[in-house]
Amino acid sequence: MAIQVNPSILSADFANLQAELARISTADAAHVDVMDGHFVPNLTLGLPVVEALQAVSPVPLDCHLMIEAPDRWAPAYAEAGAAGVTFHAEAAAAPVKLAREIRRAGGRAGLALRPATPLEPFVDLLGEFDMLLVMTVEPGFGGQSFLDVTLPKLRRARRAVDASGLDVRLQVDGGVSAATIERAAEAGADVFVAGSAVYGADDAAAAIAQLRELATAACAH
16 A cells, blocks of 8 residues: 655644645645534634635645544535545544544545554444554644554554554644654555654655655555
């Protein structure tokens, strides 16, 4: 399965988001962090901004909802055109129902797990999702250091996905950089969210290419 690099616009210049999206036109998707100030102690952007970004983005939008009540709000992001909508297991009241609603609205459904949230209760539900996001930092803020303690869970997730025979992507988000992406790839991730590692670089396209090359080599190894 081909490696994907999804730069997080959380690290972009919010005053120039259209231009910032143009900087990552070689990426597989733009990762859009939606935070409500309740599920996580930070407030970013919501549905009206996502709708505006969808109209100008050169790449698909991968929306990560760090919000309370995703059962109420998540399907609207798929209806707005987001290619993928990921919600948190810790916040969803009915994750299977919600995933099916997102898929009916035309989006790919993703399930996110915080670092301390166990994988095992969701293994039997993998067929309901298109992607599993293993957070490699505590959600809420960009620029955090990669948590190596999440790697064993990532390995278990890879074994579970492979054993199921399902087409489920395995995403990591948090502290992903040229220094950490190989460890995550070797543990089984195939979709990588990178914020400051891309937007902090002078040449975003070169940073994306480097990350993709490092992850691809690590997966092959």
